[in-house]
Amino acid sequence: MQHFRVKVFGRAAEGFELHQAIPVFHRWIQTNALPELLIDVADYSHVPGGPGVLLAGHDSHYGLDLRKNRLGLLYIRRTAQDGSTADRLRSALAAARAACEKLVQEPEFAGKLSFDFDEIEISVNDRLLAPNIPESYQELADELGAVLDGYTFRHDGEPRDLLTVLAVRAH
Amino acid sequence: MKASNSLWKQKLAGRIAEPLASELDVYENEVALRRQGKIDEKVFAETRLRRGAYGQRYDNGQRHDGITARKLEFPTAGTKGPSTLWDAPGMQRIKIPYGGMNAEQIEVMAELAEEYSDGIAHITTRQDFQLHFIHIEDTPALMRRLAAVGITTREACGNSVRNVTACHLTGVCRTQTFDVTPYAHALTYFLLGHPDCQDFGRKFKIAFSGCRTEACGLARMHDIGAVAATREIDGQVKRGFEFYIGGGLGTVPQQARLFEEFLPEEELLPISQSICRVFARLGEKKNRNTARLKFLVSKLGLDEFKRLVCEDRKTLTPDPRWTAFLSDLGTHDEAPLKPPSLLQIAPVRDPGFDEWYKTNVYSQRQGGYSTVTVALPLGDITADQLRALADVTRKYVKDTVRTTVEQNMVLRWVSSGDLPAVYRELKAAGLGEPGAGTIADVVSCPGTDTCKLGISSSRGLSGELRWRLAEKQFVMDEAIRNLRIKVSGCFNSCGQHHVADLGFYGVSRNKGGYTVPHFQVVLGGQWDNNAGAYGLAIGAVPSKRIPDTVERITGRYLAERQTGERFQAWIKRIGKAACKSMIDDLTAVPAHDTSPEFYVDWADAREYTIGDIGIGECAGEVVNPIDFQLAACERETFEAQLALEAGDAARARMLAYESMLHGASALLKQRMPMFSDDPDQVAGLFREQLVDTQLFHDPFAGPKFAHYFLKAHERRNEAVTDTRAHQLIEEAQLFIEASHACYARMRQQPVSTKA
Numbered sequence: 001m002q003h004f005r006v007k008v009f010g011r012a013a014e015g016f017e018l019h020q021a022i023p024v025f026h027r028w029i030q031t032n033a034l035p036e037l038l039i040d041v042a043d044y045s046h047v048p049g050g051p052g053v054l055l056a057g058h059d060s061h062y063g064l065d066l067r068k069n070r071l072g073l074l075y076i077r078r079t080a081q082d083g084s085t086a087d088r089l090r091s092a093l094a095a096a097r098a099a100c101e102k103l104v105q106e107p108e109f110a111g112k113l114s115f116d117f118d119e120i121e122i123s124v125n126d127r128l129l130a131p132n133i134p135e136s137y138q139e140l141a142d143e144l145g146a147v148l149d150g151y152t153f154r155h156d157g158e159p160r161d162l163l164t165v166l167a168v169r170a171h
Numbered sequence: 172m173k174a175s176n177s178l179w180k181q182k183l184a185g186r187i188a189e190p191l192a193s194e195l196d197v198y199e200n201e202v203a204l205r206r207q208g209k210i211d212e213k214v215f216a217e218t219r220l221r222r223g224a225y226g227q228r229y230d231n232g233q234r235h236d237g238i239t240a241r242k243l244e245f246p247t248a249g250t251k252g253p254s255t256l257w258d259a260p261g262m263q264r265i266k267i268p269y270g271g272m273n274a275e276q277i278e279v280m281a282e283l284a285e286e287y288s289d290g291i292a293h294i295t296t297r298q299d300f301q302l303h304f305i306h307i308e309d310t311p312a313l314m315r316r317l318a319a320v321g322i323t324t325r326e327a328c329g330n331s332v333r334n335v336t337a338c339h340l341t342g343v344c345r346t347q348t349f350d351v352t353p354y355a356h357a358l359t360y361f362l363l364g365h366p367d368c369q370d371f372g373r374k375f376k377i378a379f380s381g382c383r384t385e386a387c388g389l390a391r392m393h394d395i396g397a398v399a400a401t402r403e404i405d406g407q408v409k410r411g412f413e414f415y416i417g418g419g420l421g422t423v424p425q426q427a428r429l430f431e432e433f434l435p436e437e438e439l440l441p442i443s444q445s446i447c448r449v450f451a452r453l454g455e456k457k458n459r460n461t462a463r464l465k466f467l468v469s470k471l472g473l474d475e476f477k478r479l480v481c482e483d484r485k486t487l488t489p490d491p492r493w494t495a496f497l498s499d500l501g502t503h504d505e506a507p508l509k510p511p512s513l514l515q516i517a518p519v520r521d522p523g524f525d526e527w528y529k530t531n532v533y534s535q536r537q538g539g540y541s542t543v544t545v546a547l548p549l550g551d552i553t554a555d556q557l558r559a560l561a562d563v564t565r566k567y568v569k570d571t572v573r574t575t576v577e578q579n580m581v582l583r584w585v586s587s588g589d590l591p592a593v594y595r596e597l598k599a600a601g602l603g604e605p606g607a608g609t610i611a612d613v614v615s616c617p618g619t620d621t622c623k624l625g626i627s628s629s630r631g632l633s634g635e636l637r638w639r640l641a642e643k644q645f646v647m648d649e650a651i652r653n654l655r656i657k658v659s660g661c662f663n664s665c666g667q668h669h670v671a672d673l674g675f676y677g678v679s680r681n682k683g684g685y686t687v688p689h690f691q692v693v694l695g696g697q698w699d700n701n702a703g704a705y706g707l708a709i710g711a712v713p714s715k716r717i718p719d720t721v722e723r724i725t726g727r728y729l730a731e732r733q734t735g736e737r738f739q740a741w742i743k744r745i746g747k748a749a750c751k752s753m754i755d756d757l758t759a760v761p762a763h764d765t766s767p768e769f770y771v772d773w774a775d776a777r778e779y780t781i782g783d784i785g786i787g788e789c790a791g792e793v794v795n796p797i798d799f800q801l802a803a804c805e806r807e808t809f810e811a812q813l814a815l816e817a818g819d820a821a822r823a824r825m826l827a828y829e830s831m832l833h834g835a836s837a838l839l840k841q842r843m844p845m846f847s848d849d850p851d852q853v854a855g856l857f858r859e860q861l862v863d864t865q866l867f868h869d870p871f872a873g874p875k876f877a878h879y880f881l882k883a884h885e886r887r888n889e890a891v892t893d894t895r896a897h898q899l900i901e902e903a904q905l906f907i908e909a910s911h912a913c914y915a916r917m918r919q920q921p922v923s924t925k926a
């Protein structure tokens with residue numbers, strides 16, 4: 001499997017403003033804040049349940065996302081990667097985690113945005129490589145079991161959605 | 172690039188009709204060959220454009236990040252066209268003839284937006300879809316997936332017949348003459364890939380309208396505009412078209428001219444074919460700036476052009492397709508899913524329903540049915556929303572969905588009793604916004620977000636206006652609520668600002684060594700009568716003051732309008748001088764130190780630049796005299812408008828020409844301190860110093876704007892018509908804009924002292 005998409009759900013506290021992600025993401029480009037080629041920032045905050053504010057890159061997009069009307073940090077792997085499925089999963093999860101950690105430290109969001117990693121949505125952004133059927137779900141859940149410790153998994157969404165697993169941390 | 176790309180061909184084998192399947196195989200090979208450097212980049216650029224794979228901002232690998240111009244270090248070497256890097260994300264345009272779609276196609280659009288783009292599908296002002304951030308190597312798979320559901324991207328861009336548009340209400344409209352859908356369909360597929368349409372110097376746009384007076388078809392701003400008409404011949408009602416040619420917006424907008432008052436339906440295809448043949452044969456090929464059909468019609472004159480077309484028509488070999496479709500016009504008749512019903516008067520409705528009903532529901536000519544507009548902010552819709560819309564489509568109508576030129580979608584044939592349920596389901600998907608077709612339903616081109624030519628952030632501004640106006644729209648006076656705002660990121664007019672009540676297009680200005688985003692304000696365009704009249708620019712206002720500008724103009728209109736007086740009539744009555752004085756104080760730009768927000772565009776955080784222009788060496792508060800001189804030139808073009816308005820075309824022409832002459836002088840003074848102000852010398856030096864050196868060249872339009880001045884200089888003693896004077900004023904405005912841009916470029920270059 002390739003092209004993983006990871007959404008880490010976030011919590012907004014008082015004073016949080018989505019459009020503040022615009023200067024933050026522009027700064028990430030200016031300062032080479034992430035170890036990959038970042039291209040531009042797209043503002044979709046006008047779209048209900050949309051991509052929010054997107055940081056478009058060559059290999060990946062990052063976004064402070066509002067899909068399904070839930071705020072979260074969304075990481076989307078665009079280009080193909082070498083290695084095993086587990087390697088690619090680890091890489092996607094690590095990229096999303098790093099972006100979350102960075103985001104909450106930005107002055108615009110400090111104390112106003114948090115990610116507790118209790119719930120993470122993992123999808124495969126390619127319907128041909130990973131059709132949304134029980135067999136693919138099982139394969140992905142098994143792979144995830146090896147890389148995400150302490151979570152339970154659930155096949156999420158409707159049949160037309162990307163193959164999606166909701167990982168919930170077991171307390 | 173997707174790992175699955177090579178698998179789609181096999182997966183979709185047998186599901187793509189010929190010749191499309193073979194065409195896509197060829198295209199895939201061309202992508203591979205260009206990747207290996209075995210096809211010339213220019214040839215490949217035209218190839219991909221003809222498949223709708225377009226460039227996107229920063230695809231030359233340069234981007235100003237607000238501090239410095241930086242190189243985008245893409246991993247793959249090579250280009251997909253001149254100055255267009257292989258890896259740089261691009262835009263895919265997808266043709267939707269007359270906007271017609273079904274549920275399956277909507278679902279595929281959702282998948283593509285999600286898997287290849289950024290999760291958003293965007294509807295354009297010509298009923299197309301656009302997806303952004305697309306990798307060129309993903310395009311063959313993407314196109315195959317579209318082809319499998321009957322959509323082609325062929326000739327979506329490039330020098331070809333673009334998407335054929337039609338009013339979204341045709342067939343259900345109460346004022347239509349007849350349904351133009353089967354005619355739009357027939358002409359689309361007749362001209363698609365037609366050998367006579369493969370050698371154009373520029374794009375070619377066609378629109379159909381079901382009636383003359385409403386706006387939806389916008390027939391009169393197209394290369395071909397066909398307006399449904401009937402005529403009684405030998406006691407029988409015959410169908411045909413009021414047939415217009417040579418219209419267009421772009422830098423110098425032109426109203427289409429009446430080619431035939433009544434073109435019989437059986438002549439629609441052959442005459443269109445002959446028009447294409449004459450255009451291909453005689454249209455300009457070298458200079459893109461004068462290559463649209465409107466220039467050819469102007470050059471030859473309507474009568475001569477028509478004579479050539481009629482001569483050509485006689486030579487055509489008869490083609491059965493010309494009339495085959497006429498024997499089965501009913502093929503495109505839509506059917507409802509449910510029986511007709513009436514909207515029940517309910518004691519309690521969902522909150523928001525009544526407002527939505529008022530603006531987003533149209534009672535069809537067929538009793539008991541309604542057309543519902545799904546208002547999309549800035550034409551954007553998410554993959555999830557597209558799937559929800561497909562569900563609503565299947566549940567309430569029979570695949571009768573269309574995109575609109577106002578960047579929305581409509582569901583036709585909703586049984587009126589279902590409206591509350593439809594509203595509830597759309598609202599749950601975030602698609603229940605009211606205000607379709609009102610002042611809050613702002614139309615915008617992509618502008619600086621993704622377009623390579625964008626000067627100011629049209630989407631940023633439109634988003635801001637939409638947000639502010641949406642809040643107030645239901646407490647506004649109806650006269651204001653029904654106005655239309657359209658925004659373009661530059662003079663190319665993709666946002667159709669010329670036909671809006673309040674139109675804006677992006678320009679820039681210099682202040683104290685900084686570049687400041689602005690919009691030209693264009694008032695009094697006419698949306699009705701198929702885009703019956705174009706507005707004129709009254710002045711440039713800093714982007715950040717456009718919301719105040721809207722408030723001020725609409726406030727004045729409300730206070731001063733006479734009973735029943737429409738906006739265009741009011742603008743005409745008060746005159747351009749009053750319009751300009753209304754915004755005069757808003758044109759001032761505060762200093763960078765005190766108001767840095769004026770130097771950052773909407774929805775951006777970077778200090779504004781054009782291209783890679785940053786803060787020049789004259790940063791500080793010293794105002795260069797050229798700023799004053801160019802401002803004086805703008806005043807002259809404005810006075811030219813006033814003269815034209817007063818019926819003095821000769822004076823209008825003289826003022827427009829002089830504004831260009833003075834603009835040229837102002838620029839030359841930056842290069843050489845001493846020269847005479849004799850017009851011939853100014854024109855000669857302008858050519859030598861600024862045209863031959865390409866300093867005045869627009870990065871995309873080349874020497875086009877320079878030629879406006881040089882041509883006006885050569886012909887300065889000839890008599891002019893009102894139309895030519897009007898055109899000259901438009902040209903002068905663009906020349907002054909280009910002078911501002913040229914000055915910005917000059918600031919980046921060492922000064923030549925050649926005397």
Ligand code: SF4
Nearest residue numbers: 616622625660661665
């Ligand atoms: S009007 Fe200008 S900025 Fe807008 S899409 Fe057209 S070319 Fe681009």
